[in-house]
Amino acid sequence: MNSKNPIMLEIKGLHVSVEGKEILKGVDLVVGTGEVHAIMGPNGSGKSTLANVIAGREGYEVTAGSIRYQGQDLLPLSPEERAQEGIFMAFQYPVEIPGVNNTYFLKAAVNAQRRHRGESELDAMDFMQLIRAKLDVVHMSEDLLSRSVNEGFSGGEKKRNEIFQMAVLEPKFAVLDETDSGLDIDALKIVAEGINSLRAEDRSMLVITHYQRLLDYIIPDRVHVLSDGRIAESGDRDLALRLEKEGYAWLREGPTEAAQ
């Protein structure tokens, strides 16, 4: 796997077990700085496991292999250290947190990350200015800011809130875990546009999706197909189109000649 750009994330021979069951069985992946990679694959192929391991969720046991992020060993870091170093995961199922005001939460997150970088904390005014400017990214209405985190949000609002948080936190590496799931076509467009507007030379993204549909709007630099815990195929966006046409069934027959 070659990448013209300096390496942002490098995964080598990654084996991961959950509750004693091996889910990832040797994943290799290199994402260059500024690149957007898509991970596709059937249900149960290990897509979400990959996302959760990168984010640092407990209960995902790495039995072999490594993940390096900006040249640093990622695995010993706690989830918050990873976030502070610039890793962001947009959740497939954003968690509802009653009683925790969206703005209050975001301010705590922004300031935790600023402290880590040795920057001064934002006061209430500067912070409001920052987040108001970001609302447009996903056309989010301001009244969602004063509500509890994700509580009572529609499916679309939850996903928009994830991308909004990404816009505010400005990560270097974002994992978008099935951000398209549960969205109708209008919401999908808005979210995709938001994600596109956040593409940058110094920011990489890993877009995890079951359907090709999202990739009509977010054109990836590379597409990887995850199957039974391994990357079975890698290619450009044509690979996604092919999957759309042929489904995932052909993967079971092993890599095709064209892909080799």
Added chain:
Amino acid sequence: MSNFSGQLAAAFERAAPALPGHANPALSARRRAALDAFMQTGLPGPRDERWKYTSVRALERREFSLAARGEADPVTADAEKSLALGQLDPWRLTFVNGRFAPQLSVLDDLPEGVVLESLGVFLDGHADRLDELPDQGFAGPSDAFALLNTAFMHDGHVLVLPDNVRLERPVHVVYLGMPRDVSLMSHLRNIVQLGENCEATIIEHWLGAGRENEHDNLTNTVGLSLLGKGAKLTHLRLQQDSAHGVLVDRHDVIQQEASSYTAHTFDFGGKLVRHDLNTRFEAPGARCELNGLYVLDGRQHVDNHTRIDHASPDCTSKEQYKGVLNDRAHGVFDGLVLVQPGADGTDAHQSNANLLLSGDAEVDTKPQLEIYADEVRCSHGASVGQLDEDALFYLRCRGLDESAARGLLMRGFGMEMIDRVDSPELRQVLEGMLDQRLAVFGENRP
């Protein structure tokens, strides 16, 4: 007779001649009868179902001085500052160690016809007008602390609103404890009567100043609120007693047609606290909402008993109490919703949710529904759990460290109850109190 009872009997003989309203023979007789009744029963013990989880036996080994009448104890500048409630400009009655402190009270510019006074001042001035105050709802004979309160009540607050008065400012009643070299016992009686279509907000505030106080003060507050037809009372109850404070508090509410009573009980302080909050619908179409939050650590013990009596049809009650318990704290929730025969159209919902943050913390929760009518909608439930792991991970993924994430979730758990308070100014005050409470949360307290 136990040592405690003997002490009380002697204290009564000394205090009686100077208790407010002593010139009124009926009141004096009532005091003595209440004392006699108390002597028969004594303090409740563990066999009393209502006191199963809360032991007051330790009180019997203490020596208490009765908060006699006279000039209030001096108050430090810091303590005086702590009386302020943010941006609010309330009427205020302050009792320092049980004694009314006029210089710390604000009673000017009251609307015409409104009575807002200290009970002591009222009884001294108008011992003959005792009949003007409602006599109902005084505690029954089995309630030991209410009997003691009737015998010894030396002060408290009186608020009487004639029909159609809406109080624009809240009434802030502060029971301020200042450190003393003895354990003090105070018995305060509070009487609130709202005429038809009145509206008022009362903030009862148990506030202990000075953590250095090594003495276990006993504060015994007994209150009655009568809500006329269409009246609306918001009743905040802020309990920030000192780390050594013992509080026994009973409040009865009697509601007429289409009246509305909303209580928000916040227990942040105290060593041993017992609340009894009882409401009764006397006529149809009334509603009550009982909200509560207790945030406890160290060896704090807080017991909330509530009773909602649906004695009339078409009334609505909503009750939710939430608790956060750390260290070896002990919380008790015992809530009875009683739907009487004929109370059709009752809508009653009750819940109690608890976060246990330590293996040594304990909560006893007992939500109870007793239904003797057919056409009703009722629900109740209780939960005891830990912080949500998924929510913790979510927050940590945004850069909050584990302790900050836990703090934010605890805060959110409490904020849900604060968000139910209508007044933005009060919400801001409460938010500050919760933050202050959680900032020292889990530090070793006695």
